Amino acid sequence: MNKINLLIVDDEVEFAATLAERMELRGLAAQIANNGKDALEMVSASQPDVVILDLKMPDLSGLEVLEGIKAKDPSIEVIMLTGHGSTASGVEGMEKGAFDYIMKPIELAELLEKINLAYNKRHGIA
């Protein structure tokens, strides 16, 4: 199996960096973007398999970035991160094409499972 290429998009710099380090310790390749504009540029440049995308960011919202990613390449799978008490925002993301969502603080095992499923979907692996 090829190395999974991840893009982690979160304006919380420390969160994104620590999560990326944990992913790399598990053999995934993780890049970071700390705003929506950078995220869209990195999607064009590096074609990640899966994007972990925070819903609430100060410049472009997570939903706007999601739309941008899907417009560039609909096969890139996106997992939304939400700090909201309600699941409504995560569900809204899925309605706009996100693969799944996960609540903060995250359970790493759950996130890894979702990443694997998203990767398999992108590459047509049953």
Add this chain to the structure above:
Amino acid sequence: MVIHEEDKLRCRQLNTLGRLMAGFTHEQKNHLAIINESNGLLADLLEMQQITDETLAARLEKIVATTKDRVAKAAEMAQHLNRFAHRMDTPLATFQVNELIFEELTLLHRFANMKQVDLDTSFSTELPGTYNNPSLVQFIFFCLFDAALEGSSARDIIKISTEPHGDSSQLTLTMTGQGDMPFSPIKEEILCEAFHFAITKMGASFIEKHGEGRHMRLILRIPSLTP
């Protein structure tokens, strides 16, 4: 119920408080997420034996476990508080009474602990879905809980239970304690005018029942309104 300018001002203040609370809990979850990931990274390093001093590693493992446990508890409370803050967003909605009570009870445990009153719960899984005002249910439950706690002493028990009652959901606070000293009737100032107004607005009913000895029940029946 006559609405005065003073009441309108208080409504605005309450709205402000709700919005601040929702924003605060969102931020709180972001901070907890960072603590959680930093703690997780430390756990990863320990697991991959990158910390070779065994005594230090054992100590760090305990710290990692405690931090993980406390982050999970704090995140759960933040989530309940966030949902609680958003309950007033929709005046009428379909909900499960159990969910609203459980959510609020998480935030009320401390008050019972401070008074050394034990809490017990028994939530029926047979409750029908309820279409009514969720924030009023939580307001009334707070009033009842406050009244029950006010009348209780250390080592008394308040049991919060739910069960179906026809098409309604019934919520009961049963207060029990040692000895024969009966519970005093609930003071009128605790179950205030706003409490009774809320009961009427919800189409609900409230009964206060005194049993023999130290035993009392506060019973609330919440109907499902027609959409």
